[in-house]
Amino acid sequence: EADIYQTPRYLVIGTGKKITLECSQTMGHDKMYWYQQDPGMELHLIHYSYGVNSTEKGDLSSESTVSRIRTEHFPLTLESARPSHTSQYLCASSEYEGWSGYTFGSGTRLTVV
Amino acid sequence: DQQVKQNSPSLSVQEGRISILNCDYTNSMFDYFLWYKKYPAEGPTFLISISSIKDKNEDGRFTVFLNKSAKHLSLHIVPSQPGDSAVYFCAASGQETYKYIFGTGTRLKVLA
Numbered sequence: 001e002a003d004i005y006q007t008p009r010y011l012v013i014g015t016g017k018k019i020t021l022e023c024s025q026t027m028g029h030d031k032m033y034w035y036q037q038d039p040g041m042e043l044h045l046i047h048y049s050y051g052v053n054s055t056e057k058g059d060l061s062s063e064s065t066v067s068r069i070r071t072e073h074f075p076l077t078l079e080s081a082r083p084s085h086t087s088q089y090l091c092a093s094s095e096y097e098g099w100s101g102y103t104f105g106s107g108t109r110l111t112v113v
Numbered sequence: 114d115q116q117v118k119q120n121s122p123s124l125s126v127q128e129g130r131i132s133i134l135n136c137d138y139t140n141s142m143f144d145y146f147l148w149y150k151k152y153p154a155e156g157p158t159f160l161i162s163i164s165s166i167k168d169k170n171e172d173g174r175f176t177v178f179l180n181k182s183a184k185h186l187s188l189h190i191v192p193s194q195p196g197d198s199a200v201y202f203c204a205a206s207g208q209e210t211y212k213y214i215f216g217t218g219t220r221l222k223v224l225a
Binding site for chain 1: 115117122147149154155156157158159162202204212213214215216217218
């Protein structure tokens with residue numbers, strides 16, 4: 001049973017639309033992350049949060065924004081979707097100790113047409 | 114420049130044999146290393162980890178080896194099973210950061 005949930009699983013949307021990808025976790029983890037992955041490529045960190053009201057940009061520049069108003073919720077928003085945003089978006093969370101690893105959600109595969 | 118490299122994009126192994134997946138890294142400050150397994154249309158699932166104070170960690174059929182001097186780690190799966198067919202990612206992190214850097218993955222196919 002998944003402890004971190006992402007919705008929607010798949011999304012096809014037109015250029016210029018605003019979208020929000022949802023991510024929620026029930027484990028009480030302080031740290032949450034958004035990764036972007038194109039097929040055959042590595043996962044790139046685009047946003048992370050170490051707690052409520054804490055958000056930082058990751059190593060890969062992204063036009064998306066995030067918010068962390070509640071511990072369990074870490075949504076990602078694209079104000080104006082473009083075809084270059086087509087990708088898989090993976091949300092993850094982790095406990096305090098760095099080497100305990102992440103728990104990933106199932107991902108959202110976004111296609112912008 | 115990629116800090117974590119998986120130079121073999123794919124690997125095919127017969128069922129029952131050993132699968133060896135390799136990963137190289139460039140940053141000597143990395144202290145924690147993880148392996149994840151990913152099935153299509155699913156998120157990665159944590160498989161096994163190793164910290165830099167160890168050179169080996171075992172969990173059932175999975176063993177990870179770390180060679181710090183060579184900046185190389187490998188995942189051994191023995192015996193390989195068809196259900197192990199997936200994409201395997203290695204990831205590395207420094208001691209004071211909880212941000213992991215991932216490799217590009219190796220697609221393992223275990224042939225029945």
